[in-house]
Amino acid sequence: MFYVIGLGLGDPKDITVKGLEIVKRCERVYLESYTSIMTCGHEKLEEFYGRPLILADRELVESGADDILHNAHSVEVAFLVVGDPFGATTHTDLLIRAKEKNIPYQVIHNASIMNAIGCCGLQLYHFGETVSIPYWDANWQPDSFFDKIIANLEHGLHTLCLLDIRVKEPTLASLTSKKREYEPPRFMSCSTACDQLSQLIHKRRLSGEAKHHLFNDRNVVIGLARVGHESQEIKACTLKEMKQSDLGDPLHSLIIPAEMHPMEVEFLQQFCDEDLKELQKKARRDELTSIFKLETTLDSTSNSNN
Amino acid sequence: MFYVIGLGLGDPKDITVKGLEIVKRCERVYLESYTSIMTCGHEKLEEFYGRPLILADRELVESGADDILHNAHSVEVAFLVVGDPFGATTHTDLLIRAKEKNIPYQVIHNASIMNAIGCCGLQLYHFGETVSIPYWDANWQPDSFFDKIIANLEHGLHTLCLLDIRVKEPTLASLTSKKREYEPPRFMSCSTACDQLSQLIHKRRLSGEAKHHLFNDRNVVIGLARVGHESQEIKACTLKEMKQSDLGDPLHSLIIPAEMHPMEVEFLQQFCDEDLKELQKKARRDELTSIFKLETTLDSTSNSNN
Numbered sequence: 001m002f003y004v005i006g007l008g009l010g011d012p013k014d015i016t017v018k019g020l021e022i023v024k025r026c027e028r029v030y031l032e033s034y035t036s037i038m039t040c041g042h043e044k045l046e047e048f049y050g051r052p053l054i055l056a057d058r059e060l061v062e063s064g065a066d067d068i069l070h071n072a073h074s075v076e077v078a079f080l081v082v083g084d085p086f087g088a089t090t091h092t093d094l095l096i097r098a099k100e101k102n103i104p105y106q107v108i109h110n111a112s113i114m115n116a117i118g119c120c121g122l123q124l125y126h127f128g129e130t131v132s133i134p135y136w137d138a139n140w141q142p143d144s145f146f147d148k149i150i151a152n153l154e155h156g157l158h159t160l161c162l163l164d165i166r167v168k169e170p171t172l173a174s175l176t177s178k179k180r181e182y183e184p185p186r187f188m189s190c191s192t193a194c195d196q197l198s199q200l201i202h203k204r205r206l207s208g209e210a211k212h213h214l215f216n217d218r219n220v221v222i223g224l225a226r227v228g229h230e231s232q233e234i235k236a237c238t239l240k241e242m243k244q245s246d247l248g249d250p251l252h253s254l255i256i257p258a259e260m261h262p263m264e265v266e267f268l269q270q271f272c273d274e275d276l277k278e279l280q281k282k283a284r285r286d287e288l289t290s291i292f293k294l295e296t297t298l299d300s301t302s303n304s305n306n
Numbered sequence: 307m308f309y310v311i312g313l314g315l316g317d318p319k320d321i322t323v324k325g326l327e328i329v330k331r332c333e334r335v336y337l338e339s340y341t342s343i344m345t346c347g348h349e350k351l352e353e354f355y356g357r358p359l360i361l362a363d364r365e366l367v368e369s370g371a372d373d374i375l376h377n378a379h380s381v382e383v384a385f386l387v388v389g390d391p392f393g394a395t396t397h398t399d400l401l402i403r404a405k406e407k408n409i410p411y412q413v414i415h416n417a418s419i420m421n422a423i424g425c426c427g428l429q430l431y432h433f434g435e436t437v438s439i440p441y442w443d444a445n446w447q448p449d450s451f452f453d454k455i456i457a458n459l460e461h462g463l464h465t466l467c468l469l470d471i472r473v474k475e476p477t478l479a480s481l482t483s484k485k486r487e488y489e490p491p492r493f494m495s496c497s498t499a500c501d502q503l504s505q506l507i508h509k510r511r512l513s514g515e516a517k518h519h520l521f522n523d524r525n526v527v528i529g530l531a532r533v534g535h536e537s538q539e540i541k542a543c544t545l546k547e548m549k550q551s552d553l554g555d556p557l558h559s560l561i562i563p564a565e566m567h568p569m570e571v572e573f574l575q576q577f578c579d580e581d582l583k584e585l586q587k588k589a590r591r592d593e594l595t596s597i598f599k600l601e602t603t604l605d606s607t608s609n610s611n612n
Contacts, residue, residue: 111421
C-alpha cells in the first residue's frame, strides 16, 4: 500500500491520528522537501515519529518515482507532504504512477493554506481563482497574476496569493559544471509581493489600462505569516503600508480582498491598527478619483479624435 | 482558553494529534452538530476521546454563545467542528464573541471539503468561486449558483458545488406550536443537484440566454461522495448520466469542471467509465452546435428587425 499523508501547517503535532499510526508502521517513509517547508525541521519530525525519514527532493520525486514506489505492492510505504497531499501537481503524478503499477493507494488529508486562510475571517466561498506570485529578476517579470486579481475584484471575489518558495534551486554557475550547487532557500515576504504588485499598478496606470482603478496603493490587503503556528501573525493594512511591513519568518501569504461582508470586516478588524471601514472608504474615494481622471483622459482623447 | 478544533473529514482518527491532546484535557467540549455531520455518530467520538461531548445545535450556537464561552477565561473549553473551523460563518461569530469578552482563543485547523476535493485530480488553484446548491421546493427555487457556475466556466475555472444539508429543521407545523418538532435530516445527492442544474439549463435555453452553450447536459461533471472515508466514491460522467447515478450515503459534493489540463484528465480518467477526452469532445461539439443555433436565431432576429 502507498500512502500520501498531509502534515498540515508545519507543527509535528498537526498530523492526524490516522496519519501518525500509518507513519509509525510503514517500512519506508519519505518526506517531500521542496514544494513547501516544515518550519520545524525534519529532525523534530523524526524525533516525534520515533523513526527515520527519507528526504525527497525535486530530483528524487520527479525522476525517482520507481524507487519511491519500489515493492509497495507488498509493504507499506508513506510519502509525507506539508499541507494537504493535493497541493502540488507532482504528487498527483506519483499517484498516477502508483495506479499504473496497480499499487493500491490511500490519501490522508489535512489542512492546507488553501483552507486555513479562513482564519483571517474572510469566507472561503468568497474567494476567486488563487494566484501565485513569483520572484522577479532583471530578465523575467511575469505578471499574469495581476490580471487574475483584477478579474476576481471585478466579480467581487477575494484573491489568495501564494508567494514564491525557492528551495534547492541550482546556482546558475553550477548548471554548467559537474558539481551541482544550490542557492540558499528564499521565501517571498508579503512586503516583496506588495512591492511587485505596486510596480505593476503604476506600470498599468502609465499604460492607461482601464481597470486599474479597482486596485491601487490604498487598497486594503491582508498579510498572513506562519498560519496555524503559535507565532502566527495576521495584518490588514493598505498595500502601501504592507510594502514597509515585516511579518517576520516565513511562510507568508497575501490576500487581496474584494468588497467585504460586514461580518468579514468585523472579524478582520482585530488584525488592523486603523478603522478598517475608513480605510476601505478612502480606497474607494481613490478609485472614484481614478475613474474621474480616466474619463477626463478618455474624453480629451475622443475630443482630439473629432 | 477557548479552542475551536477542526475534526477533518469525519472519521474519529481524522483529528490532529494536537487537537486530540486539547480535547482530552478540556473542561467542556462542544460538538457542533448542524452545519455538517459526523458520519460516524457522536457516540464513536466520545468513545475514541474517552470523554463526554455536549451536542451544540443551531439554537445553542446562535443564542447560547455566552453559555459556551462561560468561564473560558479560567478553564479550557473546546468547540469541535467537522472539517475546518472556518467553514461556516457561525463559528467566526463565536470567535468575535470570545474576542469581545477578552477570552484568548486558538484555532486548530484540519482538512475540509474545500481542499480535500483535490483528491479527484483537479488542481485547487484552477477553481473559481464555490457555490451552494440549495434544495428547491414548490415556492422557492433560487438559481444564483447557476450564473456563478457560468461565470467560472467563462474564465476557465472549475466550480465546487456544496450540496444542501438540512439538519434539525423545524417542521412547518411546529413553527406555530409550542412543541418544536424537526424534519428528518436530508442531504442533497449529486443526482438531485444535477437534476436541478438540468432544469435550469433547459429553462435558460428556452429563455434564449446567450451563454447557455457553455453548459449543457453533455458536460462532464464529477460527483464525490464521502471524501476521505474508506467508502469514498468519485465518479466522472456527463451531467445527464449523473442525474441517474447513485453514489450512496452522504455527504456528496459536485464539481463542474471547466477546460481541464491534460494532467487533470489523466488523473480523473480512473474515475470515469468512458474515454474522458471523447466525452469532453462530444460536449464541445454540442456547444458548437448550440452556438450555431444561437447565431442563426440572432441572425433571423436581426433580419426581422431590418
